[in-house]
Amino acid sequence: MERRWDQRGETMWKPAAGLRLGLGVCLALALFLAPASAGMETSAGEALHHSAEAAGLAIIAGLILFSTLTALFHLKERRQGARRESVLTTEVAALRARLDRAELFLAGESQIVIVWGGPDDEPEIEGDLGLVTQALIAHRVLAFGSWLPPEMARNLEDSVARLRARGEGFRFAATDLEGRHLDIEGHPISGLAVMRIRDVSGERLEVIRLHELQARTVGELRSLWAMLDAVASPAWVRDGEGRLTWVNAAYARAVEAKDPAEAVARGVELLERTTRDASAEARESGSIWRGRAPAIVVGERRIFDIVDAPAGAASVGMAMDVSEIQSARDALEREMQAHARTLDQLSTAVAIFDRTKRLVFHNAAYRQLWSLDQAWLGQKPADSEILDRLRAARLLPEQADFRAWQASLLGGYQSLETEEQAWYLPDGRTLRIVINPNPQGGVTYLFDDVTERFHLEQQFNAAIRVQSETLDTLKEGVAVFGSDGRLKLFNPAFARLWALRPEQLDDQPHIDRVARICAPLSVNESDWNELRAIVAGLQDHRLGFESRLVRRDHSVLDCAAAPLPDGATMLTFIDATAGVNVERALTERNQALLDAEKLRNDFVHHVSYELRSPLTNIIGFIQLLGDPAVGPLNAKQFEYAGYVTKSSSALLAIINDILDLASIDADAMELSLEAIDIAETMRGAAEGVQDRLAESNLTLRVIAMDGVGSFVADGKRIRQILFNLLSNAIGFSSAGQTIDLAALRRGEEIVFKVSDQGRGIPADVIDHIFDRFKTHTTGSRHRGVGLGLSIVRSFVELHGGRILIDSALGEGTTVTCIFPGERMKVSAIETGRERERNGG
Numbered sequence: 001m002e003r004r005w006d007q008r009g010e011t012m013w014k015p016a017a018g019l020r021l022g023l024g025v026c027l028a029l030a031l032f033l034a035p036a037s038a039g040m041e042t043s044a045g046e047a048l049h050h051s052a053e054a055a056g057l058a059i060i061a062g063l064i065l066f067s068t069l070t071a072l073f074h075l076k077e078r079r080q081g082a083r084r085e086s087v088l089t090t091e092v093a094a095l096r097a098r099l100d101r102a103e104l105f106l107a108g109e110s111q112i113v114i115v116w117g118g119p120d121d122e123p124e125i126e127g128d129l130g131l132v133t134q135a136l137i138a139h140r141v142l143a144f145g146s147w148l149p150p151e152m153a154r155n156l157e158d159s160v161a162r163l164r165a166r167g168e169g170f171r172f173a174a175t176d177l178e179g180r181h182l183d184i185e186g187h188p189i190s191g192l193a194v195m196r197i198r199d200v201s202g203e204r205l206e207v208i209r210l211h212e213l214q215a216r217t218v219g220e221l222r223s224l225w226a227m228l229d230a231v232a233s234p235a236w237v238r239d240g241e242g243r244l245t246w247v248n249a250a251y252a253r254a255v256e257a258k259d260p261a262e263a264v265a266r267g268v269e270l271l272e273r274t275t276r277d278a279s280a281e282a283r284e285s286g287s288i289w290r291g292r293a294p295a296i297v298v299g300e301r302r303i304f305d306i307v308d309a310p311a312g313a314a315s316v317g318m319a320m321d322v323s324e325i326q327s328a329r330d331a332l333e334r335e336m337q338a339h340a341r342t343l344d345q346l347s348t349a350v351a352i353f354d355r356t357k358r359l360v361f362h363n364a365a366y367r368q369l370w371s372l373d374q375a376w377l378g379q380k381p382a383d384s385e386i387l388d389r390l391r392a393a394r395l396l397p398e399q400a401d402f403r404a405w406q407a408s409l410l411g412g413y414q415s416l417e418t419e420e421q422a423w424y425l426p427d428g429r430t431l432r433i434v435i436n437p438n439p440q441g442g443v444t445y446l447f448d449d450v451t452e453r454f455h456l457e458q459q460f461n462a463a464i465r466v467q468s469e470t471l472d473t474l475k476e477g478v479a480v481f482g483s484d485g486r487l488k489l490f491n492p493a494f495a496r497l498w499a500l501r502p503e504q505l506d507d508q509p510h511i512d513r514v515a516r517i518c519a520p521l522s523v524n525e526s527d528w529n530e531l532r533a534i535v536a537g538l539q540d541h542r543l544g545f546e547s548r549l550v551r552r553d554h555s556v557l558d559c560a561a562a563p564l565p566d567g568a569t570m571l572t573f574i575d576a577t578a579g580v581n582v583e584r585a586l587t588e589r590n591q592a593l594l595d596a597e598k599l600r601n602d603f604v605h606h607v608s609y610e611l612r613s614p615l616t617n618i619i620g621f622i623q624l625l626g627d628p629a630v631g632p633l634n635a636k637q638f639e640y641a642g643y644v645t646k647s648s649s650a651l652l653a654i655i656n657d658i659l660d661l662a663s664i665d666a667d668a669m670e671l672s673l674e675a676i677d678i679a680e681t682m683r684g685a686a687e688g689v690q691d692r693l694a695e696s697n698l699t700l701r702v703i704a705m706d707g708v709g710s711f712v713a714d715g716k717r718i719r720q721i722l723f724n725l726l727s728n729a730i731g732f733s734s735a736g737q738t739i740d741l742a743a744l745r746r747g748e749e750i751v752f753k754v755s756d757q758g759r760g761i762p763a764d765v766i767d768h769i770f771d772r773f774k775t776h777t778t779g780s781r782h783r784g785v786g787l788g789l790s791i792v793r794s795f796v797e798l799h800g801g802r803i804l805i806d807s808a809l810g811e812g813t814t815v816t817c818i819f820p821g822e823r824m825k826v827s828a829i830e831t832g833r834e835r836e837r838n839g840g
Contacts, residue, residue, distance in 0.1 A: 355441025
């Protein structure tokens with residue numbers, strides 16, 4: 001007997017099973033009866049005999065029982081087999097019917113079914129093979145790449161491999177190479193891998209498309225919800241009765257809910273009642289409601305732009321926080337007002353027109369420029385209207401075709417570039433016009449009155465031309481190097497002085513190249529290194545520079561470098577060869593004159609001393625001859641002795657003056673400063689000229705103002721000054737006239753004045769009155785060698801003072817000596833000596 005499995009997986013036994021059971025029962029009875037029989041016999045033989053009998057009986061009984069049981073089991077199995085056969089026949093018929101229906105269904109729909117068993121089993125392929133291949137070969141169906149695009153074929157192969165390996169099902173829509181739409185799905189069924197390929201068209205294709213659309217719509221809806229959850233603006237959905245059904249995360253945060261679900265469950269409203277009522281009224285009318293309203297967000301009042309739109313029976317809404325935008329708008333409005341006030345203060349006329357070509361803004365300068373009425377401008381006239389009014393007032397440039405010119409001007413509204421124009425008005429003004437397109441449409445006009453600047457530019461250009469021509473005609477070489485060290489400007493004299501050719505200068509050479517070309521012409525080539533450092537060096541302070549360049553051709557150039565305000569440096573070269581030669585000659589001549597003057601001074605000083613000693617002896621002996629103790633002289637001898645004494649005294653005075661001048665010239669004169677009484681000094685000087693006053697029949701008045709006091713000076717030299725001035729006044733005065741000697745204190749200064757009533761001094765003589773050895777008698781009785789006034793000026797300046805002369809012909813002369821009243825400083829004395837040296 002053997003076991004088999006029906007389609008339900010149940011175990012079936014054949015009738016031989018009953019026989020096996022009966023045989024087993026018989027054997028059991030035989031074994032049971034044999035020991036019992038053996039126990040009854042005592043002898044071995046009997047025991048053996050009885051055992052055999054018992055065994056036989058047992059076998060017979062067992063066989064009878066086995067037969068009976070076998071018959072019973074056989075009858076039972078036949079009855080059960082009949083019933084089982086009837087059931088199986090019914091099941092087979094049902095299965096055949098189902099198979100027929102499945103084949104009918106499979107044949108009624110264009111599809112292919114592929115079933116894989118074990119890993120090594122060949123797949124079973126059933127269905128319409130022509131669905132995917134024309135060859136009608138079953139295994140060609142598994143060559144997915146032959147009837148699917150490459151990418152789809154790879155995906156299908158991967159899906160089939162996962163289905164067979166791990167039992168992962170799949171389903172997707174595909175389009176084959178011929179454009180047919182296929183539905184491919186795979187599932188594990190009872191340990192088998194089954195894949196079905198169906199041609200979907202008509203309603204089924206529409207169902208698939210609807211499924212795809214539903215999946216895509218759900219995905220998009222979820223993406224939309226995710227996006228709305230990510231935005232910072234609260235969003236919500238309401239049902240037909242106005243209750244919240246969905247809110248985003250921003251809404252939940254705004255109403256301080258834990259999450260959107262809590263906000264929906266509690267029905268927490270973000271907007272105020274009035275706002276919700278207004279949006280509900282708009283929804284009922286089927287229109288979208290837009291508005292701006294406040295709301296409290298996390299305890300802070302914010303401004304929102306709200307959009308609430310009906311969506312079938314429901315509605316959707318979103319609130320965008322515009323608090324910052326509103327603040328920025330308010331700030332922008334304030335800024336625009338501030339800019340408007342600022343533009344009103346500008347001298348540039350500004351007019352702004354919108355895209356409709358109407359005036360939307362103008363400043364005060366615009367009204368003043370065109371003399372337009374504020375009320376009329378407030379009506380926002382069109383650009384063309386303003387142009388027509390300005391044309392009527394003859395305030396626009398004269399045009400042969402005004403309409404064409406106006407159309408061209410208004411074309412700036414369609415332009416993207418800024419345009420500049422110059423208007424020459426009939427009244428002589430020149431305007432600069434800037435037409436700037438606005439980003440939001442329209443244009444902005446800027447009007448600048450450049451009449452003065454236009455004239456200045458003309459004058460500047462004329463000046464530049466004049467300067468260029470002037471530079472070209474200068475004999476001095478001029479070169480201007482820019483801040484980058486390159487030659488920007490030069491005149492022909494520069495090129496001529498340094499023997500530079502035009503091709504060497506036309507490309508704006510650097511100072512280094514110019515220095516390399518010019519340095520060999522100089523005796524000291526390092527001079528150009530200094531110029532190069534000044535032009536292109538890095539210096540803390542840009543200072544001027546002057547130098548004298550000696551060239552190998554024995555010419556001499558005076559060079560000067562001057563920094564210019566724009567960072568450039570100007571070099572000038574002056575040919576100083578002739579001047580240097582003249583200077584050298586003058587220097588040599590001056591040195592010869594100095595040597596001659598020194599020789600003269602030495603000679604005068606020596607001769608003066610040599611003459612002074614014998615002259616002193618002569619004066620002494622004449623005075624002895626006049627003394628009666630020596631011996632009497634007759635009248636004639638006494639008269640002659642007087643003449644000799646007078647002449648000797650005059651000669652001694654001249655010699656003393658010459659010695660004083662020689663000492664002053666040699667810078668050897670020293671003053672003996674002491675406090676002197678001014679009045680006493682004046683009387684001492686007056687006593688020295690009393691005899692000459694008597695001879696000339698003149699009157700001397702000595703006037704010392706009260707409080708004149710004293711001052712620090714050399715008393716001997718002051719008396720000598722006054723004596724010489726009085727002597728000069730006596731010489732130029734006529735008999736009967738009066739000479740005044742006055743002194744006064746004027747502030748911190750001491751002033752001496754000597755006035756006479758003589759003939760006066762001509763104007764052309766006053767400039768030379770203090771020159772040495774020059775005397776101007778002008779018809780008077782005065783005679784002299786011309787040293788008195790020169791000595792007077794020298795002594796006054798040695799004291800740090802000054803001397804003035806005021807004279808008029810026929811009216812007299814006044815000589816004023818002014819001395820410092822305070823104790824004289826050493827610097828004052830040195831200044832006087834310096835003036836004396838310069839004057840000499």
